[in-house]
Amino acid sequence: MFEETAVLAAVTILGILEQAHFCLQVISARRKFSVRPPATSGPAEFERVFRAQANCSEYFPIFVAVLWLSGLFFSQGLASACGLLYLYARLSYFRGYSRSPQQRLLPLYFSALLLWILLGTSCLGVLLAFLRLYLKLDVLEHFSCLLSLLKDSEEPPSVAQDPK
Numbered sequence: 426m427f428e429e430t431a432v433l434a435a436v437t438i439l440g441i442l443e444q445a446h447f448c449l450q451v452i453s454a455r456r457k458f459s460v461r462p463p464a465t466s467g468p469a470e471f472e473r474v475f476r477a478q479a480n481c482s483e484y485f486p487i488f489v490a491v492l493w494l495s496g497l498f499f500s501q502g503l504a505s506a507c508g509l510l511y512l513y514a515r516l517s518y519f520r521g522y523s524r525s526p527q528q529r530l531l532p533l534y535f536s537a538l539l540l541w542i543l544l545g546t547s548c549l550g551v552l553l554a555f556l557r558l559y560l561k562l563d564v565l566e567h568f569s570c571l572l573s574l575l576k577d578s579e580e581p582p583s584v585a586q587d588p589k
């Protein structure tokens with residue numbers, strides 16, 4: 426049972442390692458710019474790294490929740506692909522923000538889009554599970570029946586061969 430979710434688990438571990446990397450970057454920026462805790466302000470270069478890490482951390486619990494909900498209730502493949510892209514977008518956001526506020530924007534939009542896709546597929550997956558469980562209604566099965574009916578009606582009738 427657990428092994429079936431190994432891909433989601435791998436994406437989660439990768440995400441945790443990414444968070445660790447962002448923390449280490451803040452520690453090294455504190456040393457570089459001599460900003461000792463509990464201070465959180467200093468040169469702009471430091472504050473950008475600090476805010477980038479804080480913003481990524483803020484969204485990490487939401488990311489992990491929707492990654493697993495979408496993976497378990499909708500599709501592990503789609504959720505894992507969105508998850509990997511999200512982690513890449515967050516890395517680009519962090520690197521972009523460390524350079525300038527402007528350079529954070531494109532990866533920020535992309536990461537937000539991926540998060541909303543994961544949230545949307547989570548909602549859809551949970552809704553379909555509710556319908557199956559409480560109303561005994563399998564919407565996906567009805568949908569695939571409908572598709573195969575449509576496909577059959579489009580196929581030309583087979584012409585009987587004239588045995589000469």
Ligand SMILES: CC/C=C\C/C=C\C[C@@H]1O[C@H]1/C=C/C=C/C=C\C/C=C\CCC(=O)O
Pocket residue numbers: 487533534537540541544
């Ligand atoms: C699934 C997400 C759940 C909860 C968070 C809810 C809302 C947060 C929105 O999803 C996040 C989208 C963020 C998009 C931001 C877009 C643009 C940033 C706006 C202005 C920046 C301009 C500037 O600083 O120069």
Ligand SMILES: N[C@@H](CCC(=O)N[C@@H](CS)C(=O)NCC(=O)O)C(=O)O
Pocket residue numbers: 480483529533
């Ligand atoms: N901690 C966020 C709270 C608001 C928020 O989540 N804003 C979204 C954008 S609308 C975000 O991802 N902000 C981070 C950023 O702008 O870099 C912030 O400082 O902006």
